Amino acid sequence: MTADVRPGRRAPGTAAPHAPTLEQVAARAGVSRSTASRAINGGFKVSPEAQAAVDSAVADLGYTPNRAARTLVTRRTDSIALVVPEPDEKVLTDPFFAGTLQGLSAALAETDIQLILLIARRGDEVHKTTRYLRNGHVDGAVVVSHHRDDALESVLAASRLPCVFVGRPWSSQPGLQYVDVNNYLGGRRATEHLIAAGCRRIATIAGPLDMAAGVDRLAGWRQALQDAGLSDEAMVRGDFTATSGAAAMDRLLDAHPDVDGVFAASDLMAVGALSVLTARGRAVPTDVKVIGFDDLGVAVSTAPPLTTMVNPVVEMSRVAGELLLEQIAGLAGSTEPRIFGAQVVVRQSA
Amino acid sequence: MTADVRPGRRAPGTAAPHAPTLEQVAARAGVSRSTASRAINGGFKVSPEAQAAVDSAVADLGYTPNRAARTLVTRRTDSIALVVPEPDEKVLTDPFFAGTLQGLSAALAETDIQLILLIARRGDEVHKTTRYLRNGHVDGAVVVSHHRDDALESVLAASRLPCVFVGRPWSSQPGLQYVDVNNYLGGRRATEHLIAAGCRRIATIAGPLDMAAGVDRLAGWRQALQDAGLSDEAMVRGDFTATSGAAAMDRLLDAHPDVDGVFAASDLMAVGALSVLTARGRAVPTDVKVIGFDDLGVAVSTAPPLTTMVNPVVEMSRVAGELLLEQIAGLAGSTEPRIFGAQVVVRQSA
DNA sequence: AGGCGGCATGGAAGCGGTTCCACGTGGGAG
């Protein structure tokens, strides 16, 4: 009786018709399990006749190898994890995340590797996550949107689990491969664009400073201003969200009413900034020019359409996926980072 | 030699230190594998001493059960699929999807069930997906954003795989449980709100008509207009995206220049509509009132902030997750749909 | 005092694959 109430049991009477096994395929094809297995896995050392027999048995029965059984012996899981170390909401809503998903799933489309979404909340959950990663439940991991204090980097570097970061990891642990856009150059180019457009009092709404993208874009902004002999005082932090961008713009206008150019480290923050600027009576781009960062869709539907820096997330994540697949295959390609260039998209806000 | 180049092999020399096995735990605890197993799985019929010994052995070794081995015998995978039958981009970018992910991961947070993202492209891919679902690779599935022509519904209904739809399935197959917001009522309430606000020439930008949400919201709009004795001619279709909303609004203004109220079946489409309205010199809400649907964040940051209908996606998906867990546990709860009410959020656009 | 039921325990049989190895067979080289 006790056993009946344990959770996780198949409901009584629901006995699903068992999926066909290799044994059955072999029987139907008139060969041994070994031969059937070989035929299914690429057909080395299998005669054409046997191969054909197995193929048709597979088709007849609608056979799919049992993943668990296969994993048990090969120690491969045919699945990789997308690790998102963040308290939900913020990241998931960001078009950046959608792009990652899209790129990654594109890289995986041709394979039959599955994508496991690992959302690591802070605290205890992180422990659960790293343990999951270490213990061979996945063949590899792509890490996105990670912060300085994530234990992930060291754990992953130590674990030898194939992994690729989307966005530069904090510690440049050797062997932690990553793809990224050149955020520093992006920040510089964006700012230079504002300077070239005639702005002289240029502020930035920075991203989180515990993320490489936040720091690097800020550094680029600063460098451009210093090179031009302009002040780099007008800096306010945001967290990449529209709300934070609006709040930041408010503070910025209070502290520096004379601002005539704003580099927002994300388009979402730029959106927030735009609405505050409009609300407080500054015309864009006439009074204040605004440039964002990301160009992931939102930029075209703002008023006015947003001039911004390209962040090729989809492509980057696709590459990340491919690099990961190479690592998993043991093809010792270069572990160099793959950095994408900085590119301005001029629309109407600057 | 041939074997060496086969993909998927662990790189030579990368021999990861094997994760501890149950065998080792048992040895260290001085008990048999059977006892160790029992101790780990809830401790029925195991003495306190044995339990303690096993517990500490587990802690010392950092033992995690090998999922594949466990799956092989229990026929449970401890993972569920989130099925997204859509050509990427469109869905993934939608805040609706982010909400789903958030709700679902909340439902799963307490368990150690993993979430597998199954993005089913059209055509052949669908076949791959359904096969994957049928063949016991997951314990259950949550389906989101599905369309009329998806083969999914019948496949899932036939397969007896526990599953829950987020959004009403087309065919009301018995046993296909779902959660949804009352879209029909939502459309009606939204339209009634416009009527109450004085609009007399009310258009709608409908969603895709191969999705239940699209059809139902449209039906609600129509009903409200008929009840009020108003014309229900001004209907244009969109696909839930901002771009489509803008295009729709353009056509709407061309065909019905006298429109004074618009019900957009999604906030994103409302955003597109707003920008077109502004561009074509109609003031919102003075000249034209606009009401959207979803209230998932975008609505607050538009200009003017969008009056809209609540779509409690996060909560819905959390419930969907919980229902799925119940189904998997074999707790034969009611398979009735869970419908969330319709609720207007009044901001400034209507 | 003897028998009996209950309980913790270990042994062993699988779950469904992959892969090592030994075996038979046929063809080419010595």
Place this chain on the structure above:
DNA sequence: CTCCCACGTGGAACCGCTTCCATGCCGCCT
């Protein structure tokens, strides 16, 4: 005409875990 090798094949061992079942022990009832 042997010998050997290469090749396709089937047998069998294992991957790590759960669970059935037999066993031995203890306490209790008659």
